[in-house]
Amino acid sequence: MATAPTISVGDGNSSRDMHPSIATAGPKPTVIGLYGISGSGKSFLLKHLQQELSPTEFALFEGSDKIASLIPGGLEAFHKLDEKCKSDLRGQAIEAIRKESCDTGRVAIVTGHFMFWGQEDATGQPVYTSNDLATFTHVIYLNIPIDIISQRRLNDGLKDRTAMSQEHLRRWQEAEVSKMRGVCREHHILFSVVSNPEALFPRVLDMILHFRQPITAKSNLARVRAKLDGILALPDRDNLETVLVMDGDKTLATEDTGALFWEMIAQTRPSLAAKSPLQELFGGPLGYSDTAFHQATLLYEEATDNEQFETACDTVASSVVMHPEIISLLRIVAEQRHVGALVVTCGLGRVWEKVLQRYGLSKTVGVIGGGRISDGFVVTAAVKAAIVSQLRNDTRRYVWAFGDSPLDLPMLKGADQAIVVVGDKRTRSSSMDEALYKAIHVENFRARQVLLPSQSPPRLNEEKLPLVRLDDEKFVESIVCHRRPVKILHATDKAAAKLLTSPTRDASVAGPALRDAHARYDMPHVQGHRITGHRLRGEQQTTIAMLMRGGEPMAFGVNEVFPKARFIYAASAGDIKRHHVDGQCTILLVDSVVNSGKTLMQFIEHVRGLHANIRIVVMAGVVQAEVVVETHPLAKLMGRHGACLVALRLSENKFTGTKGTDTGNRLFNTTYLI
Incomplete structure (x- = not known):
């Protein structure tokens, strides 16, 4: 100046x-x-x-x-x-x-x-x-x-x-x-x-x-959302139920395409050979801020004109070898009209478009990434998380997220299913272990890890971050299965249900009599004796989780009908441990009354984090009718996680019992403690 x-x-x-x-x-x-x-x-x-x-x-x-x-x-x-x-x-x-x-x-x-x-x-x-x-x-x-x-x-x-x-x-x-x-x-x-x-x-x-138009985080995200909307509007993508959102570098392949790009440029510019411009940028005062990513775009503009950039991207893409397991999974997904895949990269979107084209996946896998001013946006960690949020909450898709570094953590945390891709210890992110440990222990983050290549040493341990194989049939099935509407079974208007629930609604019934009303219903057999019903398929692979303390009597009744099922007490979601669900097919979350559904949501999220494929069934005596409406957070959550609900009665009455009318106090004669 x-x-x-x-x-x-x-x-x-x-x-x-x-x-x-x-x-x-x-x-x-x-x-x-x-x-x-x-x-x-x-x-x-x-x-x-x-x-x-x-x-x-x-x-x-x-x-x-x-x-x-x-x-x-x-x-x-x-x-x-x-x-x-x-x-x-x-x-x-x-x-x-x-x-x-x-x-x-x-x-x-x-x-x-x-x-x-x-x-x-x-x-x-x-x-x-x-x-x-x-x-x-x-x-x-x-x-x-x-x-x-x-x-x-x-x-x-x-x-x-x-x-x-x-x-x-x-x-x-x-x-x-x-x-x-x-x-x-x-x-x-x-x-x-x-x-x-x-x-x-x-x-x-x-x-x-x-x-001339300042690019704020809000305006940048608006452009990314428009890009996502354009991808979702393409033919054959209007019926998507599930979307795989994948990072690019060190997730789809071992290579870091940004590093490869600058190594290639350095061949004609020796001054760049000592240190990658990107490492210098992100390791400097800007860190991984929005400004840093905009500055990265300007570095690419500085190094190449449009024609040179295309040539460089061609060269880099030709040297990228995608993981065979990822290729197989994406090809299976390509055959499913209800499942889609999206690469969201903080790096060079053009490179990944060319890589996918080489593998014949460009027509079925979308790409959101920057690298040039003409792209109109940059992809940051927050942008990745926002894409997952838009898919889950705005378009109501079930989202699987795959990533390898701390930049992917916000995206992984926001997804229905999180898969951490773990590569060679010499080249993978050195800060990811600490970031994962904090997310798991402080934020109750639940994820699994896949080793690519398979000989890579795992991160943390299998208890904190269970291993999964992308070629496992059950894993693949959990991705490509249809996401059905929430199943809600209730007998609100049935005469039998009215008879069964009458004692539970009688304020004068408490203690053992009320617990018995929640626990058992004998059926008369045509030959004159009493029976308790049919056996449950996969009974030994079923876990009954009694939500303390109101769910205990009903859970006992369920356990009598399914005596070979596991039975656990759970005062909070964290009381359900991994060993309670390992090897199990179904978990029954049993409570007496469901009002707002907040407690159940915590349990469902926690269980799904422990076991991606286990069937979740909620059982209750009375459920507020509003929580099963598809726009309610509980109903949305159940839909995302494939949970279903069985209730004796749906109630339009929004009365929530307290003190003397609280079901838990009535069940155990503790109204005197109020």
Whole structure:
């Protein structure tokens, strides 16, 4: 922004140096800086942009002209000031531009200097200010070839330019790019480098038009949702009941396609060989923030034009080998009209489109991923979770999520079924074990793991993260099975049910008599004796979970009819352990009364987390009718997990017993304790 040396690199980073209105301002207006060493063509480019951009939407400024307008005598007077006064004027200039942009709603485009470096000086002198760092939202750096810059400086008859060698100009430019990249990341300023002089104007124009509308997390997600809606609207996808949502890199294959991309680029650019630009970006001050993912897109734009990007993606895709187990599963899914699959990647969506095309899966597996400005969005961990949420809650699909890293955890947590893909210990995420442990122990996260390749050592242990094989018939069946509507069996209006439930509704009946009413019903046989009914299929593989304490008498009655079933007490969902359901086909959750359904929801979620395929049956004496309506959270949850409900009676009466009328107190004669 400035025109002469003032401050060192560390001087401008404190908010206390900022203009008060900047330090306390709300959302930034969009202010784009055009930077480059002297002779890069910033002023020439600005004049062309003025002819192309609408003055109602954009305000364009020469930084030096704005400074000159603030002091009588212009730039000549400015150069005579001491360094403190110069710095103050620079701050006032960028603040005036920011305010004008904010007041008018126009995007500001400003030419500026980051540093000056004389031929005889050992180092360059930064000339940016803290106000610059607080104001700019984007910086476009003109990284023009040095021979062109040198020739321009020699031919420039309008400005007094000191003679500089090409070697010195190169050092100046390299220092600026390196330092500006770091400073911009520290201050969440998106930094773009444009190097091709032949495509300079259209490239910069495209970027400015892209930058003019600030991309918030909300607007980014809206574009992702539109992409998802478009995929779901494709032919043969209108009847989907189940969707597999899969991460790409190190999930579908061992390879990290982003790393492969930059390794390929480094073959022609030795400066990139030492460290991947993505590792440097995500390991820096931006972390895995939304800004970091937008910056990653700009790195891809910086490295390749559209044609080069396509060629690079072709090369990378040709070297990716998908796991055979994943291929087989996706091909089985492709044969099911009611099951779909979706790759959602934080990396290069175009690469995964090409990989799936190689394996003949591109017509049945959708891809949501970024990598280019033209994609219109980036995929973050939060975006992955939002996609799963939209599929589950908005479109009411049953979702299986597959992922390998902490970035996938929000998506895995939000899915109906979570599968952690575990790869080679040398290359898999080193932070995933700790993240999984915390999620399991603190957040009660339930997931399973698949080893790809199969010789990979598992994460944590099988108790915390059970193993599963993608080629296991039962596992595959649990994915491709139809998701039926919630089965609700009740006998509300049947005479037998009225007779059975009459004692349970009689306030004078309590204690043993009430427990017996919940427990047993003898049937008269035609030959004159009494019987208790038929045997249950898979009785020995059935677990009866009595929801304490109201469910105990009814659970005892069920256990008498099914004596070979396991019987457990459960005061809370956590009381049901993995060994209670291992090897079992069915679990019966027995309670006397279901009111809001909140407790049952906790039990159903917990059981499904322990065992993906076990049949869940809820048994109760009385169930509030509203909880079985398909829009109720309990009904939705039961539908997702394939649970069914058996009740003697559905009640329209929303009365919830308390104290003396509470069923639990009546069952055990504890009304005196209230």
